[in-house]
Amino acid sequence: MAAALECWSSRASTDEDMVEQVLMRTQDRSEGVTSAPESSAGAGVKESSAMQKRLQKLSRNVSEAIASLKNSLNLDSTSDSATAPFNKIESSRKLVWGSVVRNLTQLYPGSQLPEKLVSNIRKHYDSLPLSYAQAGFEMKEVFLHIKLIEQASVEGHPAMLIQEVSENETQGSVFKFTFACNSSISWPVMSSALDSESICYKKIQIFEKKGCTIGVVLLLVEGGEEKLFRNRIEIALKSAIKKPKPSTVKLPFGLCGCQEENTKGREVGDIEEDIGEQNYRNGVDISSQKIQLPNPLPTSSFVVSVDEWQTIQSGGDEIGKWLLNSDNLDFVDQIGPTSYKGVYKGKKVGIEKLKGCDKGNSYDFELRRDLLELMSCGNKNILQFSGVCIDENHGLCVVTKLMEGGSVYDMMLKSKKLQIKDILRIAVDVAEGIKFMNDHGVAYRDLNTQRILLDRHGNACLGDMGIVAACKSVGEATEYETDGYRWLAPEIIAGDPESVSETWMSNVYSFGMVIWEMVTGEAAYATCSPVQAAVGIAACGLRPEIPKDCPQMLKSLMTKCWNNSPSKRPQFSEILSTLLRTNNNSNR
Structure with missing residues (x-):
């Protein structure tokens, strides 16, 4: 085709x-038919007249x-304002x-x-994605799909047709299973329900757009299992239908720990975004509202295996609702080597391709349950996680809320030294985010200005903290970027790479380095190589020089954060008190 x-x-x-x-x-x-020679001249005149009428x-x-x-086709209409994509x-x-x-x-x-x-x-x-039109179905198949969609709409449940394509296979019979439904389906659920030694998938085509789903699946069924197979198909399809979202959901914030909100006509994600935007405009501090999370947070993770065809082989049930349909995800603009602005079901999102999980390769990835709780709880100081998408062109992608203001690092490139009021606002947001994580027993990994993201109003949040990661070999050490040494605490640099991990105390040290860079607008240790900086920090107590014109409060705070003894560094509750007190005084 x-x-x-x-x-x-x-x-x-x-x-x-x-x-x-x-x-x-x-x-x-x-014309070819009507211009055939006639046997007589009289008949030819009559036929000529008749032919003219027909023509x-x-x-x-x-x-x-x-x-x-x-x-x-709208051949005569053009739109000058349409974008290139x-x-x-x-x-x-x-x-x-x-x-x-x-x-x-x-x-x-x-x-x-x-x-x-x-x-x-x-x-x-x-009504279906472009991939359906490009699949090359014959017209008789298209007519069948239309009929099944109409049938599903009238009957209120999925319509399907099972056709035997071939019975000459040595291992069994090949069946074509065509279905239609007016709702989304979960292929991992359906696949696991059909998982059997007697059934083998030969080809899978599923097209979904705005709740309308068409599926065409070729299966090889072992001889003697045909009747059982038909029953299992019906059960599997019914179990895979995604139930519509209820008209009322409980949002994990409010004075009493939860708040009911009518969601008729809107997605849950849209409501969370609307509430967050409204809080920013009204000056409401969402971190002061109560967010209920399990205590303690789960420490386990679950692993998902994907083959070279980008099909989930195991772990599909566990990842569940966090697996997004690639047909609903549009890549709009590339903003970095592996980063994109995108749209998912009409909502702006950020997309990050995961290294080592590319198309054409098989891979395993894990999703941490503790970070999943933190990144989906609604805290405005932590980047909100939307899910993962296994795209046939981009491989595994992590989808989050889009932070339209970029990173603090990007902001510094544009304006170099930031104003004190901007530094205080960003510092308060970051401190609140890290305090929230530390209070739940989790430390932020590799804090730096590139990982602090801003929304369009200038409010800051902690970027992706590694919620999804490609599985590493046993004993493989955690890697830090070379430039990351500029922010790392001395105990982390000097520790054993196979066993060292960040703590609230190392977060405090990195927080001090972030404040220094915002105050100066420069990169720390710019005159040193990464190795020289690492040795100087860990072994010689090297610290960057604080400018003379830096406010005394920030100078004192940075010095305390850089204490060589981790236990003597201030906790984030103390840091917040200092920042908020200074911020209130400056606003008078």
Whole structure:
């Protein structure tokens, strides 16, 4: 299908020419039939007159068909304001739709295409992702899909059809299982329900958009298991249907520990985002509201295995709702080597490709339960986690809330030294986030200005803390970026890489380094190599020089944070008290 589309698109013709050429082929066939030689001159005159009438009628039909198809293709309309990605998608849709028109004219040779049929088929293609149109289904298969969708809509439950494709396989029979439903489905749930030694998947195609799902699955079923297989298919499909979100959900914040909010017509994620934005505008401190988390937090993680075809082999049940459908995730702009701005179900998100989990490779990844609790609880000072997506082009991606202000590091590149009021505001946000984590027994790893993110209002939060990670070999040491030594505490640099881990005390040291960089607008130890800086910090007590014009409160705070004895560094509750007291005095 792809080759045919490429060949057809390489012709030097417009979309309008394509439609006219396809339809005029029907006219050529009709002319060929009507121009056959007649046996007598008298009969020829009568036939000639009749032929002219038929040609006139056919010409009108062709003109009407062209006009109708121009309308459905929007050939005469353009949008100057459309973005490049949108134009590319629209161009692909028109190209595929042109091929659909060709197939339709072959089904109705010598006659006008029924306008209602064209309209219904166009609506069907528009209701599904572009990948469906590019899959190359024959028209009879498309008609079956439309019928199943209508049946599912009327009956209120999934409609399906099981067809035996071949029974000459030495290992059993091949069946094509086609289904449609007006809701999303969880393929991991369905796959695990069908998991059996007697069933083998040969091809899986699932298309979902706005709750409408079409699935086509080819399965090899062991001989003698056909009847049992049909029953298992029905049970598996029903169990995989995702239930609609309730009209009322409990949000994990409020004066009493929870708050009910009507979510009719909106996603849960949208409500959390709206509440957060509203709190920022109204000056409400969400961290002062009570957020209930398990105490203690779970310390385990679960591992998911993915094969080279980007199909989950194990761990699908555990990852559950955190596995996002790739058809609903759009990559909009690349903002870093592995970072993108994107949109998921109409909501702006940040996307990060995970190193070592690329397409075409098999890999295992783990998701920490403690970080999952922290990154999904609604705390405004911690980046909110949306889920993971296994994309056929990008591999494994971590999806989070989009922080449109970039990082503090980006902010420093633009304006160098920050104003004291901005430093205090960011420092308070970061301290509150780390205190919240420390209070729940978790330390932030590798704190630096690149990991502190800002929203469009300038409010700061702690960036992704490694909630999802590619599984490492046993005994493999935790790696820090070379430049990371500038922020690391001396006990972490000097410790055994295989056993050392960050603590609230090492977080305090790194916090002091972040404040220094915001005050100076410079990178610490810029004149030293990474090795020289690491040795100086760990063995010689090397610390950066504090500018003379730095406010005394910040100078004193940095000095305390850099104490060579970890236990003598201030706790974040003390740091917050100092920052808030100074911030209140400066606002008077």
